[in-house]
Amino acid sequence: MRAVVQRIDSAAVHIDGREHARIGRGLLVYLGVANADSQSDVQYLADKVAHLRVFTDADGKMNLDVSQVDGQVLVVSAFTVQADARRGRRPSFDAAAAHDQAEPLVEQFCQALQASGLTVKTGVFRAHMVVESRNDGPICILIDSQRSF
Numbered sequence: 001m002r003a004v005v006q007r008i009d010s011a012a013v014h015i016d017g018r019e020h021a022r023i024g025r026g027l028l029v030y031l032g033v034a035n036a037d038s039q040s041d042v043q044y045l046a047d048k049v050a051h052l053r054v055f056t057d058a059d060g061k062m063n064l065d066v067s068q069v070d071g072q073v074l075v076v077s078a079f080t081v082q083a084d085a086r087r088g089r090r091p092s093f094d095a096a097a098a099h100d101q102a103e104p105l106v107e108q109f110c111q112a113l114q115a116s117g118l119t120v121k122t123g124v125f126r127a128h129m130v131v132e133s134r135n136d137g138p139i140c141i142l143i144d145s146q147r148s149f
Helices: 039-050 099-115
Strands: 002-015 018-023 026-032 062-064 072-077 119-122 130-144
Touching: 002 039, 002 072, 018 072, 018 119, 026 039, 026 130, 039 099, 039 130, 072 099, 099 119
Parallel strands: 026 072, 072 119
Antiparallel strands: 002 018, 002 026, 002 130
């Protein structure tokens, strides 16, 4: 399981021209599920995201996590996070899990974040979404449950 985590001032998801979800300060998480992912990958990644210290404290150091700044999380399922572009010019998505395997794991990830006390909003699985975000920093962190980078 992989995530691109962005520290944001605000983010929103639009579907068919309508706003579906919006958050203020917090994290925008693009989440990609791999073929071999399981509950342990969900738990690892949810814990990492929930406790990722990317918000600044009074001294200007990145020492605070999203809950410590009363932030929210917007999770957008994005199989493209599992893309492999090392060969050729067209990315391969062979590592991405099929939707029937990925959707429950995305839901479990969101539930794990909620269980840690976070307010979580989501996009719609398999929908064409327009994601609007105002990145703060910019801060963009890549996390992989297999620790491949």
